[in-house]
Amino acid sequence: MKSRLARRWSRTGMKKKIVFIFMPALIMGVFTAFAASIQQPLSEEKDKSVQTPAQQPPAKAAEVQVQPDKIVPGPKNIKERTAIYVFVGWLWAAIVVLIYITRLEIKEADRLLELKFYRNEKK
Amino acid sequence: MGRSLSAWFEDRLGFSAVMGFLRKKTVPLNKHTIWSYTGSAILLFFGIQVVTGIMLAFYYRPTLEEANKSVARIMTDVPLGWIIRSVHFWSASAMIVTVFIHLFSSWMIKSYRKPRELTWMTGVLLLVASLFFGFTGYLLPWDDLSLSATKVGTDIPRSIPIVGEWVTKFLRGGDDVTGDTLSRFFSFHICILPLFLLLLLAIHIYLIQKQGISIPLGVEAGKEKLKELPFWPNFVYREIIVWLVLFGVLITAAVFLPPSLGKVADLMAPAPKGIKPEWYFLFLFQTLKLFPGKIFFINGDTIAVFLIVAAVVLFFFLPFLDNKPDKMKGKVITWLAWAAIAYAVAMSIWSLLT
Numbered sequence: 243m244k245s246r247l248a249r250r251w252s253r254t255g256m257k258k259k260i261v262f263i264f265m266p267a268l269i270m271g272v273f274t275a276f277a278a279s280i281q282q283p284l285s286e287e288k289d290k291s292v293q294t295p296a297q298q299p300p301a302k303a304a305e306v307q308v309q310p311d312k313i314v315p316g317p318k319n320i321k322e323r324t325a326i327y328v329f330v331g332w333l334w335a336a337i338v339v340l341i342y343i344t345r346l347e348i349k350e351a352d353r354l355l356e357l358k359f360y361r362n363e364k365k
Numbered sequence: 366m367g368r369s370l371s372a373w374f375e376d377r378l379g380f381s382a383v384m385g386f387l388r389k390k391t392v393p394l395n396k397h398t399i400w401s402y403t404g405s406a407i408l409l410f411f412g413i414q415v416v417t418g419i420m421l422a423f424y425y426r427p428t429l430e431e432a433n434k435s436v437a438r439i440m441t442d443v444p445l446g447w448i449i450r451s452v453h454f455w456s457a458s459a460m461i462v463t464v465f466i467h468l469f470s471s472w473m474i475k476s477y478r479k480p481r482e483l484t485w486m487t488g489v490l491l492l493v494a495s496l497f498f499g500f501t502g503y504l505l506p507w508d509d510l511s512l513s514a515t516k517v518g519t520d521i522p523r524s525i526p527i528v529g530e531w532v533t534k535f536l537r538g539g540d541d542v543t544g545d546t547l548s549r550f551f552s553f554h555i556c557i558l559p560l561f562l563l564l565l566l567a568i569h570i571y572l573i574q575k576q577g578i579s580i581p582l583g584v585e586a587g588k589e590k591l592k593e594l595p596f597w598p599n600f601v602y603r604e605i606i607v608w609l610v611l612f613g614v615l616i617t618a619a620v621f622l623p624p625s626l627g628k629v630a631d632l633m634a635p636a637p638k639g640i641k642p643e644w645y646f647l648f649l650f651q652t653l654k655l656f657p658g659k660i661f662f663i664n665g666d667t668i669a670v671f672l673i674v675a676a677v678v679l680f681f682f683l684p685f686l687d688n689k690p691d692k693m694k695g696k697v698i699t700w701l702a703w704a705a706i707a708y709a710v711a712m713s714i715w716s717l718l719t
Contacts (some may be wrong), residue, residue, distance in 0.1 A: 337609045348606075
């Protein structure tokens with residue numbers, strides 16, 4: 243038996259509206275990450291740190307040779323850390339809502355299948 | 366306006382024929398249907414690999430001097446670069462896990478029965494291509510561990526009589542692992558293997574559309590009633606749920622467990638202690654370690670490599686070996702599948718612990 247909210251959504255087309263809100267939001271989130279990563283590196287200052295020793299003055303070349311044994315990646319500061327946690331939380335919230343809506347769609351599609359709705363359409 | 370636009374595209378592209386095909390396509394509904402989701406999961410992870418791989422290629426430089434530095438730059442300077450690399454890393458592992466699950470589930474339920482032999486064979490080639498993807502990608506960060514693991518990995522074919530030496534030289538681009546190996550592996554990783562994989566995927570998907578998804582033995586023998594689910598929209602909606610969950614798990618793993626980067630590889634340095642390949646090669650690595658230097662007068666490694674190649678060939682031609690799946694022979698081959706899984710897991714754990 244459908245819940246009151248589910249019945250209301252089926253009637254008003256709310257499901258489609260929410261999918262239209264969440265799906266672009268999910269795509270935009272991923273696209274933003276993509277866009278952020280293909281833009282130029284953070285600053286000119288940091289860019290200099292990856293110059294080859296040949297391009298740098300001798301004193302700096304020696305500095306570059308000293309490399310840590312291991313680079314452990316992760317958020318650089320509290321702002322980035324918070325942003326990432328918020329992003330993961332938002333991602334899961336969007337996933338939960340989309341799963342709920344998709345489950346309603348599955349129920350509707352299965353109901354139509356039971357009614358042999360598609361069989362008439364195939365003809 | 367919207368309707369006339371869709372009619373314009375319909376006249377030129379004929380999408381309604383595709384939709385008509387998808388509406389007629391059905392998926393058998395039984396206790397094994399869950400394994401059907403692994404096929405689309407592979408496609409999801411492959412798509413993520415392609416997107417993140419392109420993003421990494423914007424910054425990666427496949428040269429001896431720049432490879433490690435450029436990966437370090439991706440991880441430290443490029444905005445969200447470490448997440449992109451982490452997603453690429455985790456989706457590679459997830460893809461290989463799902464390819465293994467997909468193949469072994471097909472083995473268990475004997476989906477390779479006539480007329481689906483070629484579907485199985487393209488699937489095995491897809492597994493080999495995925496493993497080679499992982500192997501070539503492992504060297505690209507050019508740190509001490511990846512260099513040593515590649516030296517060990519490319520040395521293995523040397524044990525094969527006659528062609529072994531040539532295979533090793535072909536993989537390395539010379540006698541030893543050098544900058545040439547790096548650029549060669551990069552070409553394999555971003556050009557040759559993706560083209561090969563896309564071609565195989567296209568053939569594999571075409572064969573699935575042509576032959577349909579296999580039905581269980583019990584249904585085929587008429588012992589059970591066949592239940593079916595329309596692919597569109599009933600099955601696709603279910604797949605969307607699986608995709609959403611997998612996508613969420615992947616991003617979460619990438620954020621909280623990003624892979625680190627070791628010190629830049631030194632070609633003259635001795636191999637560090639405890640070199641191990643990626644997890645999906647551990648069972649092969651441990652198998653090779655088990656063999657002694659000499660068995661009678663033959664090199665132990667040669668025998669090990671010969672046995673591994675023989676096992677892969679038998680795995681490839683499995684549909685022809687398992688030609689009576691409902692008889693005793695078929696049951697023995699199913700037990701062999703369980704034995705192979707148990708062996709791979711046990712060997713991998715052993716290798717991790719030692």
